[in-house]
Amino acid sequence: ALKAYQQLLATGLNSDEKQSVLNSIGTVYRNMGQYQAALESYNQALAIVRDKQRYFYDATNAEGTILNNIGSVYEQLGQYQAALDSYKQALAIVRESSGRQTTLINIGSVSEKMGQHQAALESYEQALAIARGVKDRPTEGVILLHKGKVYQKIGQHQTALESYQEALTILREVGNRPGEGQALNNIGEAHYNLGQHQTALEYYQQALAIREEVSDKAGTGVTFNNIGATLEAQKQPELAIIFYKQSVNIKEAIRKDIRGLSKEQQQSFTETVADSYRRLADLLLQQNRVLEAQRVLDLLKVQELDDYLRNVRGNDQTALGVENLPPEQQFIEKYNEVQNQAILLGKELAQLRQIPEAQQTPAQQQRIAELVAKQGQIKRSFVEFTKRPDVVALVQQLNQTTKEQNLQLGKLTNISDNLRNLKQNAVLLYPLILENRIELILTTPDSPPIRRTVPVKRAELNKAIINFRQALIVPSRDAVAPARQLYDWLIKPLENDLNAAQAKTIIYAPDGQLRYIPLAALHDGKGWLVQRFRVNNITADSLTDFNTKPQQQLRVLAGAFTQGSYDFSVGDRQFSFSGLPFAGREVETLAAGVPGTTKLIDKDFSKQATIPRLDNHSVVHFATHAALVQGKPDESFILFGNGDRVSMREVENTWRMTNVDLIVLSACETGLGNQLGNGEEILGFGYLMQSAGARAAIASLWKVDDGGTQALMSAFYEAMKGDNITKAEAL
Known part of the structure; x- marks a missing residue:
């Protein structure tokens, strides 16, 4: 699609056609996760629309659409204030009711993420009024789900429950099966938060049947997680582990294609499932199931990277997830038999409910009554299922067996082989x-x-x-x-x-x-x-290739920022950096010790001069400022000698270092302002360098005297010239 749009753009288009194509290109880039390119295309389209309006041409609807698209990119990047600003600009100009409704929902969504819950509720209320005014029942049901989630976040669980129940009635009425599944899941969450665990499980079973029926993998993962949490609260750790495993395994299976999920699905899944890994590892360790716990800890690192970078793709190894023990696999097979009955029943009931009540035959009405009665039985069937003698025997088998002896996990024993x-x-x-x-x-x-x-x-x-x-x-x-x-x-x-x-x-x-x-x-x-x-x-072990061999000959690209100063802001932070006097000596000493070193100093050390040369060298050494900022990879950066900056997001999209054994940032900083997060920005830096092709990376964790750094780096590279010495030994 992108190639076709780009070819179309090169033809003789009028301004209307051109802005439409640019808007479409932006959407393709957004869906591909290339957010900077998406913003560039959207902004080009926006400029065309605004230029036309200088001549009294009314293009407010088109402008509003583009501003909403720009806002959605910022929202996906986690730049919520920028997203909110863009959505508010759209709201100020859009007059058509459906456009205003969409924009208000977007404002509610981003306000919710910013913790501005009252503002979110106000936006959803305005959107709800529009939906009811135009009798848009499908959207009314969706907005009620949004409202319920806000009430849930602020601890008003009874109010949340009422909003979810109202949404469920509407979503069933309009035949929105994915929405119905979400409403049932959310009703279960409300009951869980009210301490009504058994009722919560009943709703989760209904939600799971629908989500599996409509192939909502992300939603299925969320509900499996919720069942696991409820069973954990009920002190049933063996059963909780089984359901947490299913949740984690779904996450890993779809990680390669998470961009194929809708924005709402990505958000819901990431928020809910991220904690599954830690809880599952905790439960496994409490059961002394160490081998499985180690696998979960490894996948936890991948999940944390995904939370930070938002589009980390797994590989064939991570996609395997966490294997079930034989008794667990037998439990799942028996559980699926019960669920399959619920899926068939729910599908038939949904089809019959789509027939207007006035047009239903007596036989159809009788069948609906029968199905509703059976559905009530299924709501209570999970408790009965877990008490069945064959199921109880499987759980007892898990209790009595040494778990590690049951595992047939080649992917775990590979760790020992790698070591x-x-x-x-x-x-x-x-x-x-x-x-x-x-x-x-x-x-x-x-x-x-x-x-x-x-x-x-x-x-x-x-x-x-x-x-x-x-x-x-x-x-x-x-x-x-x-x-x-x-x-x-x-x-x-x-x-x-x-x-x-x-x-x-x-x-x-x-x-x-x-x-x-x-x-x-x-x-x-x-x-x-x-x-x-x-x-x-x-x-993470699953993302690391332990078999790569370093290149024998050092070919070094060394850049340094030694003179001048630069002041700039990134996000809501202000930075002021001056040249590093010893950085020049650091590079000169390196060049003297390693013949053929490519040196780039100050103005010559620019993005344009540096990035194309990266893959021509085995070592890339930057004696310049860099900052790894928690929360947003777009705000972490490397500063070049001429004042250029490259963000970690740009590194992800544009750097190629398949021939690079080592990249060094000798003046990097983390934990700025003494604010320590969970270190995801450090984890993300290592992953991005690795995914760009570099075999190893070295970076300082805080600001160090550049004279001391110069002495350390000189000794490090001198040691690196020794025979059969590893980077860790040299350091």
Whole structure:
């Protein structure tokens, strides 16, 4: 479609046709996830429309449509204020009722995401008044769902329930089966929030039948998650695990095609399912099912990347999800038999309800009554199903069996093979931060995953992380005490296991705020961890190729920002950066040690001069400012010597580094303003460099004296010239 539109654009179009084609191109780019290109096309179309209106040509409807499209791009990017501004501009000019209704719904949606709940309700009320005024019953039902969700978010669960029930009546009346499934699911959520767990389960069963019937995979995943949460609340962990697994597996199966989902489906699915991974891992660890928990922790990293970057695609390995144990698989098969009956019944009932009541025959009315009665039985059937002797036996089998012995998971045992093939005495460490404890999962080349539990509250851990980070940033402060405290929590419980494995390399996938500190800088009371182990961070095992071989010859592209200053704003932050006096020496020393180094200094160090050269080198070294900002990849950036900037989103879309072994940002900063999130921006940086083709990346976590950086980098590259030395060893 994009190629056809671009070819059409090159023909002799009039202004109306041109703006229409540009608007369509923008929509194609938006659906492809190429948001910057979408904005450029939409803005070109907008300029044409506004230019025509200078000559008293009325194109307000077209302008409003384009402004709504621009707003939707900003909304998908998480730039909610920009989205709201665009939607409000559209509302100010659109006069046609359906256009105003759509715009008000959009304003309600983005206001809801910004936490402006009263404003969201007001917008939805205005949209609802329009829908009722023109008797637009389908849209009325959808708006009532939106209203209910806002009431749910502000804790008014009874009001939310009433809104959902009103929506359900309308959506059934108009034959909106996906909407009916969503309404039933939301009614279940309202009952869950009111503490009515059994009633919640009844509605979830109805919702699941419809969502499976209409092939609403995202919605099915949400409802599976909700069933899991309800069973967890009812102290049925074995059953909760089964349903959480189904939710996670659906997420992984559709990850490659999440752009094919509607905006509402993406939002609902991401918001609801993101927590499934952590809850599932927690439950599995409580059941001492460590091998499965490790798999979930790996997929959690992928999910966190998706939450941050919004369009992370999985691979064949992640798409496999988490395998069911044999008793779990048998449970699902039996459960599906019950669900299939519900699906067939619901489909027949929906078809009969589409016949106006005045036109229904007595036989049809009788059949509807029979189906409604059977539907009531199915609402209560889940409890009966879980009490069936054959189902109870399967759950008992899960309780009594050593879970790891049941697993036939080649994709998990591959981790040990990968570690063994590295021939570096490597182990894989996954920590999981929970509210009242840390779970440490260690995999070695020759044993199943090992679990160690450390009782420490999340708030206490985060405080220690902040203290340690501040002690490292300020040279006059003592870093040993906080470094030792973190060592006691993260490494000491594993000391015997590390010794038994004769570990020399720790491959580390940190969780949450642990991403803001270097594991290598922990202290055991005698020395730093880096003196005992090489430490490599990874995004996730399932996204890492352990078999890549570095190129033998160093071919370096080195850029430096040494002089001048630049002031600019990104999002709601103001930045002011000056040149780094030692950056020039850093690059010159590097060039002296590695013949043939390509040097780009200050004005020569521009986007235009640098990016096309990236893939011609094995090492890319940038001695310049960079900032990894939490929340929005579009606001994280690298600054070039001439003042150009490239955002992490641009890196994702335009950088190619398939020949690059290593990229270095020696003056990078994270945690700006002492505001630490969950480290997703650091995880995202590593993933983007990896997905662009680079085999490894090094970046500083906070601002460091550039003289010290120059000395470190000079020693690092000198060490890199040694035979058979890894990057971690050189560092």
